[in-house]
Amino acid sequence: MRKYIVLLIICAGVISAGAEKKQSKSSKESIAIDYLNKSFDTYNRLQKQIWSAPELGFLEVNSSTALQNHLTANGFTVEKGVAGIPTAFVATYGSGLPVIGILAEFDALSGLSQDTVPFEKVLVPGGNGHGCGHQLLGTASIAGAVAIKKWIETTGAKGTLKVFGTPAEEGGGGKVFFAQEGFFKNVDAVLNWHPASENAVNASTSLARISILYKFHGKAAHAAANPEKGRSALDGVEAFDNMVNQLREHIVSDARIHYVITDGGGVSPNVVPAHAEVSYYVRAKSIPELFDILGRVDNAADGAALGTGTTVTKKRLAGAIYPVLPNKAFSRLIEKNLEKVGGVQWTEKEVAFANEIGKSTNTSPKEIEKVKNVTPYKESEFGKLQSGSSDVGDVSWNVPVGSFVASTFVPGSPGHSWQNVAAGGTSIGTKGAIVAAKVFALTAIDLFSNPALLIPIKEEFEKARGEGFKYAPIVPGKPELDYRKEN
Ligand SMILES: [Zn+2]
Numbered sequence: 001m002r003k004y005i006v007l008l009i010i011c012a013g014v015i016s017a018g019a020e021k022k023q024s025k026s027s028k029e030s031i032a033i034d035y036l037n038k039s040f041d042t043y044n045r046l047q048k049q050i051w052s053a054p055e056l057g058f059l060e061v062n063s064s065t066a067l068q069n070h071l072t073a074n075g076f077t078v079e080k081g082v083a084g085i086p087t088a089f090v091a092t093y094g095s096g097l098p099v100i101g102i103l104a105e106f107d108a109l110s111g112l113s114q115d116t117v118p119f120e121k122v123l124v125p126g127g128n129g130h131g132c133g134h135q136l137l138g139t140a141s142i143a144g145a146v147a148i149k150k151w152i153e154t155t156g157a158k159g160t161l162k163v164f165g166t167p168a169e170e171g172g173g174g175k176v177f178f179a180q181e182g183f184f185k186n187v188d189a190v191l192n193w194h195p196a197s198e199n200a201v202n203a204s205t206s207l208a209r210i211s212i213l214y215k216f217h218g219k220a221a222h223a224a225a226n227p228e229k230g231r232s233a234l235d236g237v238e239a240f241d242n243m244v245n246q247l248r249e250h251i252v253s254d255a256r257i258h259y260v261i262t263d264g265g266g267v268s269p270n271v272v273p274a275h276a277e278v279s280y281y282v283r284a285k286s287i288p289e290l291f292d293i294l295g296r297v298d299n300a301a302d303g304a305a306l307g308t309g310t311t312v313t314k315k316r317l318a319g320a321i322y323p324v325l326p327n328k329a330f331s332r333l334i335e336k337n338l339e340k341v342g343g344v345q346w347t348e349k350e351v352a353f354a355n356e357i358g359k360s361t362n363t364s365p366k367e368i369e370k371v372k373n374v375t376p377y378k379e380s381e382f383g384k385l386q387s388g389s390s391d392v393g394d395v396s397w398n399v400p401v402g403s404f405v406a407s408t409f410v411p412g413s414p415g416h417s418w419q420n421v422a423a424g425g426t427s428i429g430t431k432g433a434i435v436a437a438k439v440f441a442l443t444a445i446d447l448f449s450n451p452a453l454l455i456p457i458k459e460e461f462e463k464a465r466g467e468g469f470k471y472a473p474i475v476p477g478k479p480e481l482d483y484r485k486e487n
């Protein structure tokens with residue numbers, strides 16, 4: 001009997017302590033959420049500042065500086081020019097364990113200049129544009145980070161928050177160099193988001209990708225007077241591309257091969273071209289599959305060179321990327337917080353703007369309305385393959401990564417489109433960014449307040465990587481800092 005009473009008292013004690021803890025945690029959470037509710041104008045200005053001067057991969061000097069300055073002004077210690085990239089940075093706040101990271105991107109796309117109007121209107125002919133919303137990606141990540149910092153500061157919570165400012169997501173593979181240099185070694189978990197046209201957990205996987213330059217070398221000669229003395233490098237490229245187009249039928253259907261001729265070998269038909277170059281991407285859902293296809297593409301290049309009497313040199317570019325490794329336990333935690341935050345609420349003016357954009361893609365107002373809600377996360381769709389690639393892949397094999405998307409674009413708009421540049425550059429974009437910042441804040445606060453949440457996340461991560469896994473970049477080397485300079 002006495003035992004029973006003691007047990008009851010202990011239980012009651014646990015319950016009341018739990019209730020207290022819960023209440024104090026939620027009131028403390030409001031420090032971060034209130035900050036974000038009050039800071040719409042600050043982050044609207046910041047995202048517009050980056051949107052207005054869109055910079056390509058590895059050239060994001062002003063965009064990166066704007067984000068760094070905001071973090072410095074808010075008490076973060078910023079280390080810039082990390083991982084061999086002038087525009088990369090790591091910002092740190094707090095101390096001790098756990099260490100939670102947030103990824104921030106800020107590069108733009110070439111040829112996507114567009115005004116913030118609901119119809120196609122180029123601002124700068126041939127100019128860049130934020131068609132992937134990375135100005136929002138970076139802004140929301142640092143907004144979330146500052147909100148978390150306010151919470152750490154007020155509560156005296158233990159733990160370290162790191163913002164990884166990762167350049168050149170669009171083809172440069174900035175995060176690969178962070179991974180290569182060991183930046184994620186002592187990090188417990190990393191949070192990641194991407195602008196989109198819905199609010200949802202992103203538990204999908206992606207394709208590994210490698211970029212290769214094939215340079216063919218021939219012999220120049222007068223194409224009419226001495227054709228027998230010439231060997232056409234362009235013939236080499238054409239034979240190679242033809243062979244790959246035949247090979248394409250005999251690879252697994254979710255792999256991808258694409259190419260562009262980056263040097264056609266001359267301007268005059270009467271000169272046999274002595275040089276020509278073709279740039280390839282090979283994508284596959286696993287690294288072994290990627291290398292298998294790559295080997296066959298390399299063989300086709302050698303075969304084409306042999307047949308045309310040319311030679312070929314192959315350069316695998318650093319910045320090749322892993323497929324993304326999703327995490328169920330992390331996804332569940334993010335889903336809980338995304339549901340708490342909810343979707344975006346648009347004004348009548350914003351709805352009218354969105355519906356006007358929707359006309360260009362035949363998307364109904366009803367379909368567009370879904371941004372108000374959170375798309376429920378279905379565990380049955382965990383690990384679904386998306387046919388793109390992201391350098392988040394390399395991060396996700398070094399540390400557990402939890403990802404989600406928030407509504408910053410109008411549903412129905414294609415990726416990398418004028419529609420996304422237009423909507424992303426308005427308050428529609430900023431509203432989605434604030435949703436993302438809140439999800440970052442709530443999730444990081446969960447992990448800092450209750451580090452035990454990291455245990456199932458880490459266990460699942462280790463199991464998914466496989467025993468004895470050791471990360472190595474697909475193509476070790478230095479970042480191709482000038483890969484966008486000619487554009
Ligand atoms: Zn993109």
Ligand SMILES: [Zn+2]
Nearest residue numbers: 132134169194
């Ligand atoms: Zn993107």
